[in-house]
Amino acid sequence: MxxxxxxxxxxxxxxxxxxxxxxxxxxxxxxxxxxxxxxxxxxxxxxxxxxxxxxxxxxxxxxxxxxxxxxxxxxxxxxxxxxxxxxxxxxxxxxxxxxxxxxxxxxxxxxxxxxxxxxxxxxxxxxxxxxxxxxxxxxxxxxxxxxxxxxxxxxxxxxxxVNVHQFYPAWTQKGREMKRQVRSKLGLEGKKVILFVGRLSKVKGPHILLQALPNIISKHPNAVMVFIGSKWFGENEINNYVKHLYTLGALYPEHVQFINFVKPDEIASLFAMSDLFVCSSQWQEPLARVHYEAMACGLPIITSKRGGNPEVIEEGKNGYVIDDFENPEAYAMVINTLLGQSNQLELMGKYGRQKVEQSFxxxxxxxxxxxxxxx
The missing domain is CATH 3.40.50.2000 (Glycogen Phosphorylase B;)
Known part of the structure; x- marks a missing residue:
């Protein structure tokens, strides 16, 4: 044809x-x-x-x-x-x-x-x-x-x-090495890394995760949120909303890092260095492809109950869905629980990887x- x-x-x-x-x-x-x-x-x-x-x-x-x-x-x-x-x-x-x-x-x-x-x-x-x-x-x-x-x-x-051959979970030799290298480069050795990947726009909800941070670091003082993305695809221009995010992040300099737009073929190493992935979308997201990438890299997912996002989540198996998606404390509660359960993090990550290999x-x-x- x-x-x-x-x-x-x-x-x-x-x-x-x-x-x-x-x-x-x-x-x-x-x-x-x-x-x-x-x-x-x-x-x-x-x-x-x-x-x-x-x-x-x-x-x-x-x-x-x-x-x-x-x-x-x-x-x-x-x-x-x-x-x-x-x-x-x-x-x-x-x-x-x-x-x-x-x-x-x-x-x-x-x-x-x-x-x-x-x-x-x-x-x-x-x-x-x-x-x-x-x-x-x-x-x-x-x-x-x-x-x-x-x-x-x-x-x-x-x-x-997703191409599973481009993403390396932490339990693989390649994943362990990528995790070590990237954490060393970013100064994240010994940290618990919470990852956000997406446009820095209000509808994606990164401000809500920053508002959840005080609660998280009170329970996990070594937690760091890493935000990967920019205002628009491939552009690192700063608008008022991005300035607001930077201002919020500056309140917790040891617990927040912003990384501008990363090309798709470079994103795998940043997933590999993380412990869990959070999608805090506030709009009716069709179904963000970052969910597939997070699963491919063996990361548990915390996502908002918006649009199609929950469709790839099996509650408690590869992630959790936040019903009260506008509430920073709802995210903090689940993040705190998972960061305190390293065995559960790995079990959920492995289930997600298997799910991607079989269906996505x-x-x-x-x-x-x-x-x-x-x-």
Whole structure:
């Protein structure tokens, strides 16, 4: 089959500036390309050629201002059996007009069928033109079906994945060595490390974790929170909210570290040096991919009861879900309990790693997508 995968106009593929969709497309594209003809479309970037073939995948990149128009023209001239569009339901109609005999798949990674993002008429048109709508979580699927019941027989959850060979749990030789090296570099020897990875934005809730810190260090004086991320993907610009976080962190200089944006291929060592992972999202998160990365690295997860995040958590086995997600003390209570139980930390980490190996590797995602493409 000849398959096109279309990224959004926000970030390039490969994910040189990060981005969950970009990581997703590049990973599954390379696996599917082992048996099929795969083209990935994304925006241009100074580090990347406009057209290239790598790992069996043809990459075609267009400037952002004329991005979808350029793709539309391209598919008029190059026939595809399947066109998989990520997160842009409004693109389906013009693309379908350009290639009416192609099977269209829409994957939805956020609430793209909300009232403020698409009209009733445009949403219905999109649904009528696609063969399937794959979503990253049951939660996202429910947001589509609740507004557009006619989509019910087309919506299917296909969870995202991770490359387990890039992440090394602390009980492995490689993981132990990475942990030792990174902790030495960051001055974290002998510390209990709580990790946050994500954009430094209010909806991600890092301020709530900082507010929980006094309670945590009263019970665990050697605890350190490490925040990895920036205001936006690949950018380290500081806004008022980030300044506020830095001000809060400065109150506890021995217990807080901020690390700016880290490229996806460098993140594994920072997971490896940690003891547990916390996702404090305050918005209805579709299902943050950091959950898969934390499990792959053998870290117990504490996550908020928002959106699809709880869907990969088995309570008490690989993590805990915080119902009272706006309350710093709710996080502190669970963090304190886990930091006091080193054996439990390892048991939960091993369960999470096993869960990822069995269900959430990229080959699982690619196989699930191929079933969608072929049916």
């Amino acid at each position: 000849k398959i096109a995968l279309i990224a959004t106009e926000k970030l390039p593929v490969p994910a040189v500036k990060g981005g969950a969709i970009q990581i997703y497309l590049d990973a599954v594209g390379q696996i599917i390309a082992q048996k099929h003809d795969v083209t990935i479309f994304s925006i241009t970037h100074p580090e990347l050629a406009e057209t290239e073939k790598t790992n069996g995948v043809t990459y075609v990149r267009f400037p952002e201002p004329q991005y979808i128009e350029s793709i539309t023209q391209y598919i008029k001239e190059h026939k595809f059996d399947v066109i998989h569009v990520c997160n842009r339901p409004l693109w389906i109609e013009p693309l379908h007009e350009a290639s009416p005999n192609t099977k269209f798949i829409l994957s939805v990674h956020n609430e793209m069928f909300a009232n403020e993002k698409i009209s009733e008429e445009k949403g219905a048109t999109c649904i009528s033109l696609v063969s399937k709508i794959v979503t990253v979580s049951d939660y996202i699927g429910s947001t589509i079906k609740n507004r557009f019941p006619q989509a019910s027989n087309k919506v299917q959850t296909v969870y995202s994945g 590797q990229w080959n699982h995602v690619a196989a699930n997508l191929m079933r969608v493409y072929e049916n």
